[in-house]
Amino acid sequence: MTDTVLSSATREVVIGSGRPFVIIGERINPTGRKKLAEEMKAGDFSTVMTDALAQVGAGAQMLDVNAGIPLADEPAILAETIKLVQSLTDVPLSIDSSIVAALEAGLAVYQGKPLVNSVTGEDERLEQVLPLVAKYGAAVVAITNDETGISEDPDVRFAIAKKIVRHAADHGIGPEDIVVDPLVMPIGAIGTAGRQVFTLVRRLNEELGVNTTCGASNVSFGLPNRNALNGAFLSMAIASGMTSAITSPLHGEVRAAVMAADVMMGNDQDCGAWIASFREQPTGSAGGRRGGREGRRRAVTEAGEASPPS
Amino acid sequence: MTDTVLSSATREVVIGSGRPFVIIGERINPTGRKKLAEEMKAGDFSTVMTDALAQVGAGAQMLDVNAGIPLADEPAILAETIKLVQSLTDVPLSIDSSIVAALEAGLAVYQGKPLVNSVTGEDERLEQVLPLVAKYGAAVVAITNDETGISEDPDVRFAIAKKIVRHAADHGIGPEDIVVDPLVMPIGAIGTAGRQVFTLVRRLNEELGVNTTCGASNVSFGLPNRNALNGAFLSMAIASGMTSAITSPLHGEVRAAVMAADVMMGNDQDCGAWIASFREQPTGSAGGRRGGREGRRRAVTEAGEASPPS
Numbered sequence: 001m002t003d004t005v006l007s008s009a010t011r012e013v014v015i016g017s018g019r020p021f022v023i024i025g026e027r028i029n030p031t032g033r034k035k036l037a038e039e040m041k042a043g044d045f046s047t048v049m050t051d052a053l054a055q056v057g058a059g060a061q062m063l064d065v066n067a068g069i070p071l072a073d074e075p076a077i078l079a080e081t082i083k084l085v086q087s088l089t090d091v092p093l094s095i096d097s098s099i100v101a102a103l104e105a106g107l108a109v110y111q112g113k114p115l116v117n118s119v120t121g122e123d124e125r126l127e128q129v130l131p132l133v134a135k136y137g138a139a140v141v142a143i144t145n146d147e148t149g150i151s152e153d154p155d156v157r158f159a160i161a162k163k164i165v166r167h168a169a170d171h172g173i174g175p176e177d178i179v180v181d182p183l184v185m186p187i188g189a190i191g192t193a194g195r196q197v198f199t200l201v202r203r204l205n206e207e208l209g210v211n212t213t214c215g216a217s218n219v220s221f222g223l224p225n226r227n228a229l230n231g232a233f234l235s236m237a238i239a240s241g242m243t244s245a246i247t248s249p250l251h252g253e254v255r256a257a258v259m260a261a262d263v264m265m266g267n268d269q270d271c272g273a274w275i276a277s278f279r280e281q282p283t284g285s286a287g288g289r290r291g292g293r294e295g296r297r298r299a300v301t302e303a304g305e306a307s308p309p310s
Numbered sequence: 311m312t313d314t315v316l317s318s319a320t321r322e323v324v325i326g327s328g329r330p331f332v333i334i335g336e337r338i339n340p341t342g343r344k345k346l347a348e349e350m351k352a353g354d355f356s357t358v359m360t361d362a363l364a365q366v367g368a369g370a371q372m373l374d375v376n377a378g379i380p381l382a383d384e385p386a387i388l389a390e391t392i393k394l395v396q397s398l399t400d401v402p403l404s405i406d407s408s409i410v411a412a413l414e415a416g417l418a419v420y421q422g423k424p425l426v427n428s429v430t431g432e433d434e435r436l437e438q439v440l441p442l443v444a445k446y447g448a449a450v451v452a453i454t455n456d457e458t459g460i461s462e463d464p465d466v467r468f469a470i471a472k473k474i475v476r477h478a479a480d481h482g483i484g485p486e487d488i489v490v491d492p493l494v495m496p497i498g499a500i501g502t503a504g505r506q507v508f509t510l511v512r513r514l515n516e517e518l519g520v521n522t523t524c525g526a527s528n529v530s531f532g533l534p535n536r537n538a539l540n541g542a543f544l545s546m547a548i549a550s551g552m553t554s555a556i557t558s559p560l561h562g563e564v565r566a567a568v569m570a571a572d573v574m575m576g577n578d579q580d581c582g583a584w585i586a587s588f589r590e591q592p593t594g595s596a597g598g599r600r601g602g603r604e605g606r607r608r609a610v611t612e613a614g615e616a617s618p619p620s
Contacts, residue, residue, distance in 0.1 A: 187574060264539075
């Protein structure tokens, strides 16, 4: 079992198959959020602050931070956002940008060991991002597309992951610092999207020894009752070996599905987080927001801390 | 992919990995239901009737029928219950008893091809039940315990399944007519219970070519918010290859988890059952009982009918 260790200045979080699943909160991202984009561009970080605290309160063990705003100074805004979020919470961050200069600006101000989101299998991208990851001692999300786009063939996506792992080794980055995203396609458009991911996650784990992550919400694009679909997808991905996801912990169904999957994988010690979250509720009710937050915090605090691999 | 074909007088249902998951309704069972036991013993089948119709309405493609009442004439009551349920619904039945004479009484009156629930790896039980299954052309649930009880070692349970398949072959019963129950232990007591089942289901499918089932509710015994745990467990078991379960479709979370898992496995054609169930609801709501019933019925009718293996 491979452990990927991330940290802030004061806390470590470990992604690994014998541990609670790591939710990387997806909300701090202006893509498709016009109001947030305008705020961030104008130097107003109030929504960023609210989103950071709400996601950590709801059980996110890490936060993804993206400042992709058209016609803005993305490196400067990303660095400022990271400093702010690190001053508010102690969870490790995922530094998310498609612009290499923004990744570097974020890495330069980050305290601890972050996740760099992301590198792809494109040669140019590999040669730009991997040296940064090595220089700052970070870990990196490896997305399984390349110059030819996203293949519908899982074998092609696996081959790209293998290529990234090989190139990373040339830069001194081991598989324990690579978290592969097998790419989740909308199931409403591609009926095999789920099975593809489950099979890929298993192979990535068994054959490459890497941890995995994904943008889970994409699977339900265009369908009704998305939270129930996202929750079931995550449970099934966890059963297949997935160890983290960039998603929103603010949806009760998604959070409960992940917590239940931790129970089923034997990764919620004595079912402690589950019992703490739900024991005051009548059987069969769905919510438990306050209990859920406390329970999840407890899971993060007790089980998500770095400790020797078991 | 193995297809297990069950039937009533007028309908076929197929259990198989390329098809919607088959829920076998668990409610018609007096074990632990004192009032129902008293009613059935006194010849009052009103609750049986209600339970049969409610479960089929909620999406059960099959019903389990058990008449295990202490100090009662179980063979006679089981036969009468089966005749009654077959007069009310057209779903195939699982004839459930630990008494061989009751299984035979049920088989004698059953119209179609039922599931016999169950045989174990005990030599005496194998020699009593398998000839009955062969005589009546039924399929059989194979439970992976033997004279020594239930092993906590998944390899032992796999070996018992293999033994049952071998003995069945001696009676002319092929693997397509054996549905193995890997035995689900309470996760609150045995932290590895989930991983054991997921691993076993995969092996049973890949190495023995058999379909699988389980009493899913047992996994959450003693824990709060059982429906959320049962739903996540079923999604994860389906991702591992499980193809049916004896459970209750009356809980919205369990039903939604199974339907979502069918979507994720690509077994809900064009997401038709999911969309029919949930399209009128605001995103994120949990219920949809009427829609759920209609959608599930549609799934049963369109996709659950027998057709050539794909």
